[in-house]
Amino acid sequence: MKTPQSSGLTESCLECKLRSANFFCGLPPANLKALEAVKYTSGYPEGAVLFMEDQAPRGIMVLCKGRVKLSMTSAEGRAVILRIVKAGEVLGLHGAISGEPYQSTAETLEPCQVSFIRREDFLAFLRQNGEASIRAAQQLSSDYHIACEQVRSLGLAHSVPEKLARFLLDWATNGQEPKSGTRMKLTLTHEEIGQMIGTSRETVTRTLSEFKSKQLAALRGSTLIIQNKEALENLANA
Amino acid sequence: MKTPQSSGLTESCLECKLRSANFFCGLPPANLKALEAVKYTSGYPEGAVLFMEDQAPRGIMVLCKGRVKLSMTSAEGRAVILRIVKAGEVLGLHGAISGEPYQSTAETLEPCQVSFIRREDFLAFLRQNGEASIRAAQQLSSDYHIACEQVRSLGLAHSVPEKLARFLLDWATNGQEPKSGTRMKLTLTHEEIGQMIGTSRETVTRTLSEFKSKQLAALRGSTLIIQNKEALENLANA
DNA sequence: ACACTTATGTGACCCGCATCACAAAGCTTA
């Protein structure tokens, strides 16, 4: 079951058709060409690790195709998922800018196409291209925004149903498919959902079946159906 | 009891002596002059609100003196504190870059001196000054880093003692005074500490007295004394 | 010194959810 947009993106980001959130789209073609010269594009299978926590930053990666999980792990193996990165977004920007080690691990959730640009090349490019620096700032700003929302969710929420409701609604809004109405793909395990909202796998399962019995939302296979958006919103803004 | 560095900073950021994390320090003086022309410096008393959640961004603010609390509030009045901003850092950068409403509220914790730069002026400055854009990206990168650490703390920690230990150690490291060894100022109420680590005021009080009885750390007045750093680190990396 | 407000300390209660321990599905791979 191939998604329709899975073709035509891998050849060159010059022809990249992804509009939203794409770091390079919108830059003058002349500048893009400069990047083309220094970038390496390659593919990765599902489950590949693009970089790991505490590694020194080598460069940035632009996700051309696929989805990547950004997570942080504690000493005992517990994990939080920072976010799911979608095609068109940039990975490792923070490390490239700050020079500090990655604070998260990036792992592909499905086969991915990734363009890599060495840190020095990227920084040189930024210095010569003010507009690109501003774009970098915008991307970081967006990342920051997402991280803050997660702090809000983890720090302000009291009950798991509240967090889960918020998560589902959020997924419906910023979800993979732009056509997300009440029915969408949610290709995450309960475990992973738990890691996103800071709770245990079992509790996700239970809360989800609670939602189902209350006709709020149901997860059949990997398809999420939002049945009562209003009620979910009430829960989320509890 | 005035702090020694409280003089000489208010006149002009051109003469600003703050080194670390200062957004403008390090830029060529010629560029700084351009900013001087468009900035407005003013003072605020303790408890003043610089901007609030959901407001449209008007510009950025450079904190010349004092400390500012950045927090987010839920519908029912619960709050999380994102961070305490110290002199030399920038406020409202995210809003200025993205154009989106502020997602946090900024409130002064003590009398503050703040330089304001209108958003349009600031963006124009960035466009004409690539180096400044990179600095903006660096500041955002640093903000992002802090936010991620908070996600880690809130999402991975299981017990309050663990989070509190982490918080105290963190405060000791990145604390106000650069000279922080085992004894430092912690001018926050238990309530505020609770909002930083996502727990209730009572629990902060209790855990703190537990630390005291175990000779790990003690908070006398507003002075924090770390007595057994090692043991605290064990708790933090539990 | 007074009342008043804000911060801190403590006890009691109890519910949410983490944890453990399996069972039951699904899905892959041979």
Next chain:
DNA sequence: TAAGCTTTGTGATGCGGGTCACATAAGTGT
């Protein structure tokens, strides 16, 4: 189709810490 995974579904149990309810401080202003 059997064996092997991974994912999901549920019960039982127990503890952490949120919440409520006060009792003291410790400041603040008049």
